[in-house]
Amino acid sequence: MAKQLRSVLAIPDSKKGANGTVFIQSGAWNTADYPLDLLQGAYIHEYGNILSSRYGGGDPYKFGDKAGIGNVKDKDTGANFQKCVFPSSVKF
Amino acid sequence: MCLKLVSILASFLILQSSFIVQKVGRDLSTYDQAGPYELNNDLHPHDADKILGEIRGFLWEHWKERRPGVVKATFFSIEGDQTTSSFFVEPDAKSSWRISVESVSIISALLPKRRKPRREITHEFYDEIERLEATSENAPPSVPIPSHSIRQPQTYRIRFRNSRTNAIRLF
Numbered sequence: 001m002a003k004q005l006r007s008v009l010a011i012p013d014s015k016k017g018a019n020g021t022v023f024i025q026s027g028a029w030n031t032a033d034y035p036l037d038l039l040q041g042a043y044i045h046e047y048g049n050i051l052s053s054r055y056g057g058g059d060p061y062k063f064g065d066k067a068g069i070g071n072v073k074d075k076d077t078g079a080n081f082q083k084c085v086f087p088s089s090v091k092f
Numbered sequence: 093m094c095l096k097l098v099s100i101l102a103s104f105l106i107l108q109s110s111f112i113v114q115k116v117g118r119d120l121s122t123y124d125q126a127g128p129y130e131l132n133n134d135l136h137p138h139d140a141d142k143i144l145g146e147i148r149g150f151l152w153e154h155w156k157e158r159r160p161g162v163v164k165a166t167f168f169s170i171e172g173d174q175t176t177s178s179f180f181v182e183p184d185a186k187s188s189w190r191i192s193v194e195s196v197s198i199i200s201a202l203l204p205k206r207r208k209p210r211r212e213i214t215h216e217f218y219d220e221i222e223r224l225e226a227t228s229e230n231a232p233p234s235v236p237i238p239s240h241s242i243r244q245p246q247t248y249r250i251r252f253r254n255s256r257t258n259a260i261r262l263f
Contacts, residue, residue: 007132008172011201025133035137042170049202060202071131071263072167072175073197073214079169087232091137092169 010042012049012060012078020050041082041089048081118180126150126163128176133168141246147179148263149245151191154181155221156239158189171201190219191252193261218252218261225249232262 009028014020022043028034049060056062060076069079070092083090129147131140147163154161161181168174175197184190193216200209224233226249233249252261 006172007134007168007174008201009133009170011171027134031136038137045170068197068214070167071165071177072169072173073195073212074169074173075199076169076171076202091140092167 009038010046012046012053014050014053014058014060020054022046022050037086037089038091041086041091044085044089045078045082047078048085049076049078051081052077118182120162122160123180123182124150124154124159124161126161127165129163129165131165131167133170133172144263145245148248148250151179151181151263152221152223152245152250155189155191158183169201173197173199173201184217188219190217191221192217193252216252216254216259216261218254218259220253220255222251222253223248224251224262 008025010022010024012020012022023046024039024042028042029039048063052060052062052064056077060078063077063080064075065080065083066075067073068075069083070090072092074092079090079092126147129143131143135143143165147165150161150163153159159181160183162178164176164178166174166176175195177193177195180192180194182190182192193214195214195216197212197214198209199212203210223237223239223243225235225237226247227233227235233251237243237248250263252263253259
């Protein structure tokens, strides 16, 4: 899945484990003063993508914002879910 | 004689075409330039905030003083997809000032394994720019800052608004 990626904070795997798995970058996770809200936001984001993949016909973009969210114009369901559940953690 | 005529004609055509290019395109030599910046997920968030502040400060100063400027930055999604944006502070064809944002996104991270990365290009235009007090609360920033007050760019956000479409972007 992580084919051409080089700077990942978190990534989902909707098929790993009973309910899917969220992977979070160990560098960020293990940095003592890394803001907790960003890690929580990343988890919520990828949890939204897993829900979308599992209940949206395998499409992590199914319930995303078509215009994109944030500076990176993120169109996946996870960005929309994160903005809805924990908006102040949207910093991307 | 004939050769001289052809060379004069050719120089005229070259001059005319370069004039047309300058009228249609941008002469970036007249723009102040900042960046390119890269806000990747390997940066500590405090360092990313510092870079965002530099971009914000550059945009606000150029907007306030009506000075042409361009800043280029690459942003990364949580999954590592990237969007490269150029922010231009400039007058439009009617000499009204605006900030135009040209972005190229590469979407790849969540696509199925065999699908090729998708490239998307967007152009946005904003003609109303204001600073808002930054807030750490869940509510979006809404308290405007007077344009004459001097502030550190980390203490505010910039709201871009297109008065025609009402499109809003917070930076």
